Amino acid sequence: MGLYPDVGILSFGSYIPEKTVSVHEVKDRYGISDELIERVQIECVHVAADHEFATDMAIKAAKKAMEKGKVKPEQIDLIIYSYISWAEHFIWADYGKIQHALGAINSAAIRLEQSCNAGIMALEYGCAKIQSNPDINTVLLVTAETWKEPLVNRWTCTDGCFFGDGASAVILQRGVKGSQIINFCNKTDGSLNYIWRIPLVGGTKHPITPEHVEQGLYFGSMIESARRNLKNEDERKEVGEKIVSLNIQTLKELLQKIGKSKKDVDKLVVYNVGLHFLKKIADSIEIPLENTSAYLAKNHGHIGVVDIFLNLEKMIEDGNIQKGDLVFLFSGGTGYCASSTAIQF
Amino acid sequence: MEVKINGNGTYFAGIKGIGHYVPENIVTNDDLAKKINTTNEWISTKIGVKTRRIASEHEALSDIAYEASKRALANAKIKPEEIDLIILSRLDPDHLDPPTSCLVQSLLGAKNAATFDIAIGGCAGSVYSLAIATDFVKSGACRNVLAISGDVNSRNIIDWSDRQTCCFFGDGIAATVVSRIKEDKGIKSYQLKVDGSKYDVIIMPIGGSRTPITEKNVNSRERYVVMNNREVWNFATTVGPQIVKDVTAIAGKEVSELDWVIFHQANKNIIRNNMNTLGLPMEKTYTTIEKYGNTGGASVLLTLSEAVETGLVKTGDKIALAAFGAGLAWGGLYLEWCAEEDFI
Numbered sequence: 001m002g003l004y005p006d007v008g009i010l011s012f013g014s015y016i017p018e019k020t021v022s023v024h025e026v027k028d029r030y031g032i033s034d035e036l037i038e039r040v041q042i043e044c045v046h047v048a049a050d051h052e053f054a055t056d057m058a059i060k061a062a063k064k065a066m067e068k069g070k071v072k073p074e075q076i077d078l079i080i081y082s083y084i085s086w087a088e089h090f091i092w093a094d095y096g097k098i099q100h101a102l103g104a105i106n107s108a109a110i111r112l113e114q115s116c117n118a119g120i121m122a123l124e125y126g127c128a129k130i131q132s133n134p135d136i137n138t139v140l141l142v143t144a145e146t147w148k149e150p151l152v153n154r155w156t157c158t159d160g161c162f163f164g165d166g167a168s169a170v171i172l173q174r175g176v177k178g179s180q181i182i183n184f185c186n187k188t189d190g191s192l193n194y195i196w197r198i199p200l201v202g203g204t205k206h207p208i209t210p211e212h213v214e215q216g217l218y219f220g221s222m223i224e225s226a227r228r229n230l231k232n233e234d235e236r237k238e239v240g241e242k243i244v245s246l247n248i249q250t251l252k253e254l255l256q257k258i259g260k261s262k263k264d265v266d267k268l269v270v271y272n273v274g275l276h277f278l279k280k281i282a283d284s285i286e287i288p289l290e291n292t293s294a295y296l297a298k299n300h301g302h303i304g305v306v307d308i309f310l311n312l313e314k315m316i317e318d319g320n321i322q323k324g325d326l327v328f329l330f331s332g333g334t335g336y337c338a339s340s341t342a343i344q345f
Numbered sequence: 346m347e348v349k350i351n352g353n354g355t356y357f358a359g360i361k362g363i364g365h366y367v368p369e370n371i372v373t374n375d376d377l378a379k380k381i382n383t384t385n386e387w388i389s390t391k392i393g394v395k396t397r398r399i400a401s402e403h404e405a406l407s408d409i410a411y412e413a414s415k416r417a418l419a420n421a422k423i424k425p426e427e428i429d430l431i432i433l434s435r436l437d438p439d440h441l442d443p444p445t446s447c448l449v450q451s452l453l454g455a456k457n458a459a460t461f462d463i464a465i466g467g468c469a470g471s472v473y474s475l476a477i478a479t480d481f482v483k484s485g486a487c488r489n490v491l492a493i494s495g496d497v498n499s500r501n502i503i504d505w506s507d508r509q510t511c512c513f514f515g516d517g518i519a520a521t522v523v524s525r526i527k528e529d530k531g532i533k534s535y536q537l538k539v540d541g542s543k544y545d546v547i548i549m550p551i552g553g554s555r556t557p558i559t560e561k562n563v564n565s566r567e568r569y570v571v572m573n574n575r576e577v578w579n580f581a582t583t584v585g586p587q588i589v590k591d592v593t594a595i596a597g598k599e600v601s602e603l604d605w606v607i608f609h610q611a612n613k614n615i616i617r618n619n620m621n622t623l624g625l626p627m628e629k630t631y632t633t634i635e636k637y638g639n640t641g642g643a644s645v646l647l648t649l650s651e652a653v654e655t656g657l658v659k660t661g662d663k664i665a666l667a668a669f670g671a672g673l674a675w676g677g678l679y680l681e682w683c684a685e686e687d688f689i
Contacts, residue, residue: 003485005354053555078537084442089556091436091502091549091570093466093541093672100541108537109672110473113444114461121461124486125477132355132483148554184486186430186459190451198442204405204497205439210563218558220441335447337460 002258002344003183004127008176009343010138012313013065013169015057016300017048023155023162030155040274045154045164045301048146053088057167058144059101065140065169066102073103077136078129081111082118084304084333085145085163086152086220098142107140115333116271117186119143119168119308120341123329124184126172142169145304151199151219154301158222161273164301168309178323182342185254189246192336194229195239196222222334243336248284250338251330255285258342262286266325269315271307271332272297281330307331321345358482359531359683360475361489362421362522365650366412367398367515367637374512383508393613397515397638399499405439407448409518410493414453417491417520420653422685425455428522429487432477433462434470434494434642437501449493458491466547468609468670469537470494470642471519472678475666476535478523488689493520495643502549504569513611515638519646525689534595535678536588543580546573547671581615581669586622588677589665596679603629604662605652609669610634610644619667631657641670653682660684 022044023037048057058081066073079102081095088094095109114121119141126139144167147154154163172181197205198220201212212218230236255261262285270281270293278294293311303310308329315321325345332338373396374385388394400409410433418425431453433446446460465473471494478492495518496502505511523532550567552558558568585608593600600623608616613634620630631652633644640647645668652658662682669675 085554086441087553089549089553091467091547091671092553093539093544093547093674095465096539096541096544096672096674098541099539100544104541107539108676109539109541109674110477111464112461113464115443118461121459125480128480128484128486131485132480146554148557151554151557188431188447188450188458188460189456190447190449190460193443193447193451196443197440199440202501203438203440204400204500205407207500208558208563210560213558213560213563334443335460337443337447339459 002180004131004181006174007127007130007172007181009179010171010173010176011065011069012309013061013063013068014167014310014313015060015064016166017046017052019047020044021047026155032155036159039276040161041298042162042301043298045162046166048165052146054083054085054144054146055088055094055097058098058142061144061167061169062098062102062140062142065171069171071138071171074106075138076104076107076140078139079104079107079109080122080126080139080141081109082113082122082143082305083145084115084118085147115335115337116304117331117333117337117339118305120329120331120339121186123341124186127181130172130174137174139172140169141172143167143305143309145306157220160277161302164303166303166306166310168306168313170309178345180344182344183254183257184341185250185257186339187246187250188335188337189242190335192239192242196225196334198225200224244280246336247281247332247338250340251285254340254342260326264326265328266291267315267321267327268292269308269312269327269329270294272300272302355483356485357526357529357531358479358523359526359687360521360680361524361688362417363646363650363653364413364416364420365517365519365647366409366416367517368400368404368409370399370401371396372399377512381506381508383512388512392513393634394512394638395635398517400497400516404497406435406437406497407439407445407452409495409497410449411452413518413520414449414491414493417522421522423489423522425453426457428455428458428489428491430481430490431455431458431460432474432490432492434465434474435462436464436467436496436641438462466671466674467496467641468611469668469672469674469676471645472666472668472676473537475521475523475678476537476676479532479535482523482525488525490523491520492523493518494646495519496641498641502570504566507566509574510570510572513639515640517637517640517643517647519643519650521646526683526687527689530681530687531683532678532680534592535676536591537676540673543576543673546576546673578615580673581611582618584669584675585619585667588667588675589623592677592679593665598663602663603665605658605664606630607645607649607664607666609667610648611639658682
């Protein structure tokens with residue numbers, strides 16, 4: 001029956017910018033090695049126009065989800081907006097802008113931040129909100145990312161993937177059958193928070209100064225952060241093992257919670273990090289790579305929080321998720337955090 | 346032990362523990378008057394603030410959140426390992442990424458807790474974080490949720506040359522432990538609202554991807570929060586009393602039955618106005634704005650925490666909370682204060 005028997009996924013929506021850039025077009029400019037290209041297996045990413053920002057794309061994705069679900073703006077009770085890339089303004093009501101643009105006049109709205117896991121975390125909050133409040137029926141989850149230079153370089157900020165732009169949305173509704181969200185397992189090992197701290201300066205820990213800007217320190221780079229914060233190869237290996245262990249534990253506990261074994265999982269939807277990493281996640285629950293969303297990373301790259309809902313939508317559209325499938329969703333993120341959920345189709 | 350659940354299969358939830366933290370450093374109105382064109386009389390009369398607390402250089406958001414959380418856990422008499430989820434409502438994190446709630450989890454040693462941050466324009470954060478924590482407990486997903494709300498407003502948010510903002514704000518943070526209770530007491534109703542048509546009434550124009558910080562604009566005043574005070578006043582005096590009426594009515598109670606109404610501590614005159622609109626005497630509210638200024642997302646829970654700490658709040662007291670801020674977002678919550686034995 002699951003923890004959220006009354007809640008199901010009504011519809012999906014997504015928006016992906018038309019412009020694509022392949023890694024081969026930029027490899028010389030950014031010094032991207034053939035070894036990295038071979039390892040991550042991401043061939044191209046979609047890139048937003050200069051004037052296009054995350055909230056603009058979020059609104060487009062949300063409208064598609066509403067159209068597909070035949071949901072009127074006034075029906076929405078809650079909007080949960082998430083991103084990880086870079087705030088358009090550090091303080092402003094982006095969630096309010098989305099609510100206003102959609103005309104969702106009866107909806108509360110918040111931004112939820114949980115690194116690349118925010119999608120799954122928001123999914124659980126949406127379920128809890130509907131389950132706990134008899135008068136709440138419809139929740140819109142919307143995610144969007146744009147990686148803008150010089151704040152972030154989508155090609156060089158990490159050695160685990162390349163980043164793409166886009167937006168995705170999901171509408172949860174009470175009483176929807178056919179996509180029952182059974183349970184979640186979300187874990188955090190906060191002791192690993194120091195590995196990736198983005199940006200190098202800024203925030204209450206290291207307030208930005210004119211000197212920082214002059215020295216070019218105000219940018220996001222996972223590679224540079226890890227280089228500064230991990231002392232040596234031994235430490236790098238140790239934190240890597242802790243991350244893998246937390247990922248495995250998250251999936252294992254989810255199986256325990258729902259009373260299933262690895263062989264019961266039909267499909268796995270994962271975020272679009274490099275293929276080398278996706279293989280490890282798939283191996284951990286002994287699912288063949290062809291039964292995962294890994295094929296979608298190739299032409300989209302890692303779109304941060306957006307991946308999970310986008311990949312789930314695409315796998316359903318492609319016929320790769322069928323009625324009767326038990327589907328696991330999994331993502332990991334800085335912090336370090338890992339999130340997973342089980343959905344019975 | 347019998348655990349009652351609602352007709353819709355959900356649990357009951359209440360505040361098991363509450364705590365707050367304000368930095369030691371006190372800044373008086375006279376201190377401000379030495380730096381900007383203002384007076385103690387103007388600030389005291391127009392806003393109601395006499396002093397505010399400002400974080401020391403070594404105190405980031407996670408540090409003050411940790412202090413408030415320790416106090417809330419002690420008050421709840423539970424160990425960090427018993428926390429299932431940490432929710433941190435804030436404006437200005439330690440870093441853009443990872444979420445500051447991860448740092449708090451690590452500092453507390455709350456190794457079994459999942460984490461996430463929320464942003465709801467700061468000032469409405471107390472009620473929003475408490476309501477979200479309530480949903481996770483009521484749904485059965487969590488037994489104990491730590492909801493934290495507050496900010497180091499003084500560091501990157503406040504323009505210390507702008508009296509329209511710097512006279513108002515102070516640093517502070519509050520934390521609550523929301524847990525399962527045996528029967529229908531505790532947090533009985535809440536409402537969360539947003540009017541997104543005014544999403545830019547409170548904004549930090551420079552610093553994000555739309556207008557990145559550069560060598561040219563790094564010293565601009567637009568790196569700090571710009572606020573339309575008149576718009577905020579009109580909004581706060583309209584929605585504040587109404588949300589109290591709404592959540593009290595949903596809980597099946599009358600406003601006249603309330604023992605305490607705790608408003609967001611934006612301005613003492615707004616609080617007076619709102620209590621007057623509700624037809625309630627000032628004795629039925631508790632304020633901290635005089636000592637701490639507007640502590641943003643902390644203010645409602647920080648004020649409730651101090652009222653609890655000083656022994657003013659008794660078991661069974663009927664309490665309405667109301668918060669409002671950027672978004673425009675506002676929220677109200679009605680609860681009845683529980684005794685230790687009410688919790689599972």
